Structures are given as C-alpha cells and as structure tokens.
Amino acid sequence: MxxxxxxxxxxxxxxxxxxxxxxxxxxxxxxxxxxxxxxxxxxxxxxxxxxxxxxxxxxxxxxxxxxLSNTLWYHTGEETVQATVYGHEPDGSTIVEIKSNKLPVKQGLTLTSADDKRLTCVLLESQPDQLWKAKFEPSELLVPTLERHGLRLDESVHLNPTHWQADxxxxxxxxxxxxxxxxxxxxxxxxxxxxxxxxxxxxxxxxxxxxxxxxxxxxxxxxxxxxxxxxxxxxxxxxxxxxxxxxxxxxxxxxxxxxxxxxxxxxxxxxxxxxxxxxxxxxxxxxxxxxxxxxxxxxxxxxxxxxxxxxxxxxxxxxxxxxxxxxxxxxxxxxxxxxxxxxxxxxxxxxxxxx
Missing domain, CATH: 3.40.1780.10 (QueA-like)
Structure with a gap:
C-alpha cells in the first residue's frame, strides 16, 4: 500500500x-x-x-x-559531556547521543555520571544520525538516575523543556x-x-x-x-x-x-x-x-x-x-x-x- x-x-x-x-x-x-x-x-x-x-x-x-527525563551530564577525565537517551534495545543496550565541545566521541569511550558516580556509560558502536549504541552499568541505576537528575533538553519530543522541568x-x-x-x-x-x-x-x-x-x-x-x-x-x-x-x-x-x-x-x-x-x-x-x-x-x-x-x-x-x-x-x-x-x-x- x-x-x-x-x-x-x-x-x-x-x-x-x-x-x-x-x-x-x-x-x-x-x-x-x-x-x-x-x-x-x-x-x-x-x-x-x-x-x-x-x-x-x-x-x-x-x-x-x-x-522520564532523558539527558544526563557525564564526566570523562576533565571533560563534561551531555548524554541523551533515545531508545532501549532488547539486547540490554541503549541508543544515545553524545554532545561534547572538545572530546572525541569514539567506540570504547567510558563516561561517569556527574550525579551518580556508580553509573557509567560505555559506547559500543556508532549508529545512523550520529547516535551510539551504549551500555549503562549497573543498568538498574539508569531509570532512577534519569528520574532524579535527568533533564529534557532535546527537541525530539514536542514539548516545552522549561515547563517540563517545572511540572x-x-x-x-x-x-x-x-x-x-x-x-x-x-x-x-x-x-x-x-x-x-x-x-x-x-x-x-x-x-x-x-x-x-x-x-x-x-x-x-x-x-x-x-x-x-x-x-x-x-x-x-x-x-x-x-x-x-x-x-x-x-x-x-x-x-x-x-x-x-x-x-x-x-x-x-x-x-x-x-x-x-x-x-x-x-x-x-x-x-x-x-x-x-x-x-x-x-x-x-x-x-x-x-x-x-x-x-x-x-x-x-x-x-x-x-x-x-x-x-x-x-x-x-x-x-x-x-x-x-x-x-x-x-x-x-x-x-x-x-x-
């Protein structure tokens, strides 16, 4: 059709x-x-x-x-990067977008959450549209960390990010x-x-x-x-x-x-x-x-x-x-x-x- x-x-x-x-x-x-x-x-x-x-x-x-909110701030070395979660996969991986002014984004890069130092994000392989397949560990911390510390900064959902944060x-x-x-x-x-x-x-x-x-x-x-x-x-x-x-x-x-x-x-x-x-x-x-x-x-x-x-x-x-x-x-x-x-x-x- x-x-x-x-x-x-x-x-x-x-x-x-x-x-x-x-x-x-x-x-x-x-x-x-x-x-x-x-x-x-x-x-x-x-x-x-x-x-x-x-x-x-x-x-x-x-x-x-x-x-949930879908964006967290991460550290790697002295650099701070923005990690936005865009989807989950049946194999336990997650689709993310990584934004950084200076840091080269590449396979194997390991990021540590700025809000919960126990939650790491490892980039596994590149995806279309400048996205990455990633692994969050421990995986059970991802949802509570997004709920407690996450922001909504992307434009993928048709909403006002400021109003979202307030109510x-x-x-x-x-x-x-x-x-x-x-x-x-x-x-x-x-x-x-x-x-x-x-x-x-x-x-x-x-x-x-x-x-x-x-x-x-x-x-x-x-x-x-x-x-x-x-x-x-x-x-x-x-x-x-x-x-x-x-x-x-x-x-x-x-x-x-x-x-x-x-x-x-x-x-x-x-x-x-x-x-x-x-x-x-x-x-x-x-x-x-x-x-x-x-x-x-x-x-x-x-x-x-x-x-x-x-x-x-x-x-x-x-x-x-x-x-x-x-x-x-x-x-x-x-x-x-x-x-x-x-x-x-x-x-x-x-x-x-x-x-």
Missing part, C-alpha cells in the same frame, strides 16, 4: 507544546471525534462524553508507564505509576480522576498494562519515508502484562465483552499477546519485547475499541488506526477534522475514539 495514501493537508494543524492544564484548561476538556464502524458515521463531540460510548461490562485497558505531573496520566518511557504515552492524558470514577460507576472494568515507549521521533519510528508502508520498520518496545490484566482480558473475551485500548501502546501490547495464536487462545502474563508493526491487513484478535490521539500524516500511528477502522474511513475523518478546524494534534492535542 502506498504511503502517500496516508497524506492529508496539515498546513494549518495546531500542535500545542504544553498539556492543557498548563494552558488553563482541565485534563478532560478537549475535543473528540468518534468513528462508528458499524454505521460508518463520524461524530464531533468533547472528551467528557466518552462515558456515553462505553457499556457496562466493557474492559478499559490503560498504560501505566510515564515519561512533570502535567505530562503524565493520572493513573501513571511506572517510570520508563522516553516519549509520552499520551492517549491517557485526557482522563481526570473524576471522569474515571464516572466510567467505573457505569459498570466499566479497568485494568493496566505497561509499555515503555522506547524510541523517540529522532529515530524516525513514526514518520514513514518508505514508498510502501509494508517496507517501514518499527523499533522494539518493552512491555509487561501482569496476572491481573491477563485474567481480566481473558474473562472479558470469554464473555464477549468489549476490550477498549487507551492508546496505540495498549493496542500494540494486547495484540502482541495474540499474534500467531488461535483466535480464542488464552492470553498469558508476559514481560518481554514486541516488534509488532500494525498496518492494513492486520487481523485484530483482542481489541474492540481504540482511543487514540490525532496523528500526523504518513505516520505509523495513523497507519495503525487505518488498519483498525479502515483506511478510507480514517482518511475521511481527517478530511472532516480539517474542514471543522480548531482541532489540536499530537500528544497534547485532541482525541479520536473508534468504536
């Missing part, structure tokens, strides 16, 4: 730099476009009405990961509890505690999985430059599905209740559990990596409803939504969004619900 089929006019698209709370609004105040696959109809509404589209017995699945809670969902992502799992930012309480009161069950978004846009994982979408490659990401989540998903499937994925990260996680298995196979708890790439032609086995943000053209995210709702339907919805005007895109923008 041609990638150009996922283009749309985005010359006037609004992409906020900050979450809605930092713009004087409530979390759940955004707009929402609803795509009803059973009727082929599109509705324009506001996010708090999402309760109206849920049914008693639905299972709402959330991603409880949140984004990190605004950049994570109200239910987030596990640090590890390098980009924001953003679909859940729209939920407030009050709205989640209303959803629960309606009889909707809720559970959580964890997927740490492991590679930022500097690695071109979202924008598809290939002429054919099938030739695009996505990077692996780490996920965890615990006993409780697996049990609830299995029970909902067995009883014919809908499973609602909040975000493409949840979609990718749940569908990864069922790839190459019988349609009704039991979901097993797992803590592993997925390289699943979802595009039109993919057979969905777990998710029935998807909540996602509004995505850029030629992105792997818009391709995923097209796989779920149909390309023509999704692209027609983006045409309508353009005609209505005022919709906000990307991680701090408005949302799309596909039922």
């Amino acid at each position: 041609k990638t150009e089929e996922f283009n749309f006019n985005h010359a006037t698209v609004l992409m906020p730099h900050d979450p809605v709370q930092l713009r004087g609004k409530s979390r759940d105040s955004g707009r929402m476009i609803v795509l009803d696959r059973s009727t082929d109809k599109i509705e324009h509404t506001v996010f708090p009405t999402i309760c109206d589209y849920f049914r008693p017995g639905d299972l709402l699945v959330l991603n409880d990961s949140y984004m 990190r809670e605004a950049y994570r969902s109200v239910y987030a509890k596990k640090p590890g992502s390098l980009e924001i799992p953003s679909a859940g930012l729209h939920f407030s505690h009050e709205l989640l309480a209303q959803i629960t009161a309606k009889g909707v069950d809720i559970t959580s999985i964890t997927l740490h978004v492991g590679a930022t846009e500097v690695l071109a994982v979202r924008h598809i430059s290939e002429e054919e979408i099938e030739n695009h490659k996505v990077r692996s990401e780490y996920f965890e599905v615990g006993d409780e989540a697996a049990t609830k998903v299995n029970k909902a499937r067995a009883e014919g209740r809908r499973i609602i994925a909040v975000g493409t990260t949840v979609m990718r996680t749940l569908e990864s559990l069922a790839v190459n298995k019988e349609p009704n196979a039991i979901i097993q708890p797992q803590a592993t990596w997925t390289d699943l790439y979802i595009y039109p032609g993919f057979k969905f086995n777990v998710v029935d409803v998807l909540l996602t943000n509004l995505h850029r053209p030629r992105s792997s995210h818009i391709v995923l939504t097209a796989a779920f709702a149909g390309k023509d339907f999704v692209m027609r919805s983006y045409d309508e969004i353009g005609k209505h005007g005022g919709y906000e895109f990307d991680m701090f923008g408005d949302s799309m619900l596909i039922v």
Whole structure:
C-alpha cells in the first residue's frame, strides 16, 4: 500500500507544546471525534462524553508507564559531556547521543555520571544520525538516575523543556505509576480522576498494562519515508502484562465483552499477546519485547475499541488506526477534522475514539 495514501493537508494543524492544564484548561476538556464502524458515521463531540460510548461490562485497558527525563551530564577525565537517551534495545543496550565541545566521541569511550558516580556509560558502536549504541552499568541505576537528575533538553519530543522541568505531573496520566518511557504515552492524558470514577460507576472494568515507549521521533519510528508502508520498520518496545490484566482480558473475551485500548501502546501490547495464536487462545502474563508493526491487513484478535490521539500524516500511528477502522474511513475523518478546524494534534492535542 502506498504511503502517500496516508497524506492529508496539515498546513494549518495546531500542535500545542504544553498539556492543557498548563494552558488553563482541565485534563478532560478537549475535543473528540468518534468513528462508528458499524454505521460508518463520524461524530464531533468533547472528551467528557466518552462515558456515553462505553457499556457496562466493557474492559478499559490503560498504560501505566510515564515519561522520564532523558539527558544526563557525564564526566570523562576533565571533560563534561551531555548524554541523551533515545531508545532501549532488547539486547540490554541503549541508543544515545553524545554532545561534547572538545572530546572525541569514539567506540570504547567510558563516561561517569556527574550525579551518580556508580553509573557509567560505555559506547559500543556508532549508529545512523550520529547516535551510539551504549551500555549503562549497573543498568538498574539508569531509570532512577534519569528520574532524579535527568533533564529534557532535546527537541525530539514536542514539548516545552522549561515547563517540563517545572511540572512533570502535567505530562503524565493520572493513573501513571511506572517510570520508563522516553516519549509520552499520551492517549491517557485526557482522563481526570473524576471522569474515571464516572466510567467505573457505569459498570466499566479497568485494568493496566505497561509499555515503555522506547524510541523517540529522532529515530524516525513514526514518520514513514518508505514508498510502501509494508517496507517501514518499527523499533522494539518493552512491555509487561501482569496476572491481573491477563485474567481480566481473558474473562472479558470469554464473555464477549468489549476490550477498549487507551492508546496505540495498549493496542500494540494486547495484540502482541495474540499474534500467531488461535483466535480464542488464552492470553498469558508476559514481560518481554514486541516488534509488532500494525498496518492494513492486520487481523485484530483482542481489541474492540481504540482511543487514540490525532496523528500526523504518513505516520505509523495513523497507519495503525487505518488498519483498525479502515483506511478510507480514517482518511475521511481527517478530511472532516480539517474542514471543522480548531482541532489540536499530537500528544497534547485532541482525541479520536473508534468504536
């Protein structure tokens, strides 16, 4: 399928730099476009009405990961360098960018954290785009060091670094509890505690999985430059599905209740559990990596409803939504969004619900 089929006019698209709370609004105040696959109809509404589209017995699945700062200061000899983490790899290595005014950056270079002298970074091999594959040791110190001492200085994530440093809670969902992502799992930012309480009161069950978004846009994982979408490659990401989540998903499937994925990260996680298995196979708890790439032609086995943000053209995210709702339907919805005007895109923008 041609990638150009996922283009749309985005010359006037609004992409906020900050979450809605930092713009004087409530979390759940955004707009929402609803795509009803059973009727082929599109509705324009506001996010708090999402309760109206849920049914008693639905299972709402959330991603409880949140984004870390990704930049640390390191020493080597008398020199101070900036190390920015851009992605994690299944082999235990990490993709980094090293910035230094004087120091030659080369294989084997060993850096010592300026904030925690126990954490070292060894450069293993060069990568495209002036990046490096590196090894942090001891590896278990990387996340707590990023959380305690890290900064957000790069421009790979569309946010205001100053505001990020001042109010990190605004950049994570109200239910987030596990640090590890390098980009924001953003679909859940729209939920407030009050709205989640209303959803629960309606009889909707809720559970959580964890997927740490492991590679930022500097690695071109979202924008598809290939002429054919099938030739695009996505990077692996780490996920965890615990006993409780697996049990609830299995029970909902067995009883014919809908499973609602909040975000493409949840979609990718749940569908990864069922790839190459019988349609009704039991979901097993797992803590592993997925390289699943979802595009039109993919057979969905777990998710029935998807909540996602509004995505850029030629992105792997818009391709995923097209796989779920149909390309023509999704692209027609983006045409309508353009005609209505005022919709906000990307991680701090408005949302799309596909039922």
